Amino acid sequence: MDTQARIKETVTSNPVVLYMKGSPKFPQCGFSNLATQILDACHAKYVAVDVLADQAVREGIKTYANWPTIPQLYINGEFVGGSDIMRAMYESGELQTLLDAAK
Numbered sequence: 165m166d167t168q169a170r171i172k173e174t175v176t177s178n179p180v181v182l183y184m185k186g187s188p189k190f191p192q193c194g195f196s197n198l199a200t201q202i203l204d205a206c207h208a209k210y211v212a213v214d215v216l217a218d219q220a221v222r223e224g225i226k227t228y229a230n231w232p233t234i235p236q237l238y239i240n241g242e243f244v245g246g247s248d249i250m251r252a253m254y255e256s257g258e259l260q261t262l263l264d265a266a267k
């Protein structure tokens with residue numbers, strides 16, 4: 165299975181997916197750390213994919229969403245955004261609404 169197909173399979177078979185650098189317990193960049201803190205504050209259950217573990221996924225996810233940076237959040241198969249967008253949506257309550265609908 166090629167990288168794009170693997171990414172599509174991951175984001176469509178899990179309600180909430182975060183592509184990040186590192187893991188939720190040990191994020192490897194500040195933006196990934198912020199993203200996990202936001203999801204934890206929302207009590208979200210999510211699948212975290214460490215892009216540092218697979219160079220093909222690290223580059224492929226940027227192509228998949230046509231978004232140049234990581235982390236990237238997907239809810240119900242749809243690209244939501246990176247940590248800045250997540251923060252704005254969290255502050256407005258919109259992110260919690262999306263996450264609640266994904267359960």
